[in-house]
Amino acid sequence: MSFPFRKLALGGGGAKGVLHVGALRELSKYQSLYFPDGVYGSSIGSIIAVFVSFEIPMDNNFLNKTKNSISIEKFVPKLTFEHILTSIPEKGIFTMDVFQREIIDIFRCFDLDIQTLKIRDAKMPLQIVASNLTKGKPTFFKGDVSIIDALRCSCCLPVVYRPQELYGDIYIDGDAYLPYFGMVIEDGLVISLKRKYQKIKSEDLKNINLLSYIRQVYNTGIKTAIQLNKTKLTLELEYPNLSAESDLNNFDMNDVVKVSEELMRRFLISNGFLQEISKVGDIGST
Secondary structure (H helix, E strand, C coil): CCCCCCCEEECCCHHHHHHHHHHHHHHCCCCCCCCCCCEEEECHHHHHHHHHHCCCCCCHHHHHHHCCCCCHHHHCCCCCHHHHHHHHHHCEEECCHHHHHHHHHHHHCCCCCCCCCEHHHCCCCEEEEEEECCCCEEEEECCCCEHHHHHHHHCCCEEEECCEEECCEEEECHHHCCCCHHHCCCCCEEEEECCCCCCCCHHHHCCCCHHHHHHHHHHHHHHHHHHHCCCCCEEEECCCCCCCCCCHHHCCHHHHHHHHHHHHHHHHHHCCHHHHHHHHCCHHHC
16 A cells, blocks of 8 residues: 555545545645546545546635535425426436536636536546446546536436436446445545445334435445445545435534544554655645
8 A cells, every 4th residue: 555645536425525525634734635646536526526636625715615515405406296207207306407507606616617627627637437327337437528417427316316318328326336436446545425324114214205215225235335345445434413415504514524534534544654654754745
């Protein structure tokens, strides 16, 4: 295992994506957040990966501008009876029009027009992962692919959103076929948002909302696959009661970030990387 890390992969998990920010803030104390061998992202991780690849600092300004936007409710319209009627033939409840509008506005806050930017325009190698239903395997978007098109595919949560068609193939959320980057990315830092499975009892079934139910079913398979493909360079992040569907306004953001920073620091210490840092000096200042 080598340090500084030259490759970074960020997994999905909805609102829990804010934990990526805290972990990266801590990592930036010990090395530059420039990853010459590539930045990979899936689902919410793909959004954070774009920011990293364009060298947007993970500072308080970043948190203030994005905390109200990292929420599934922000990207999903209110459910109506008409949505339910059309969901069966369309294989999904919602289009991704609201998602696209919101995500474009978020990036505009940082002077990035992802409608015109291509993946190759990033300041370091960037690859956005989506699950290709046509070919039955993950697709790593790169090069001349439009960033907004790649993000739509990577963040297309099954059933919630209608499958996305791009270049003649059909895509859904990147985590569906690639629940763990350790399967394909060697010697790179993998930051995963830990999945939890909550038992659904018969008395709970009537009260759970549809989106939460879909997420629970989705998480069950991904959680198992993640554990089977975990590597030594994997950091799993979690925070009490923080779920993919959470409203971040209900959380103390300073504490959420502090916890994820501490998890990164413990990870570096447990793998011996901080000892190596003490020998070579402050890498992050170079």
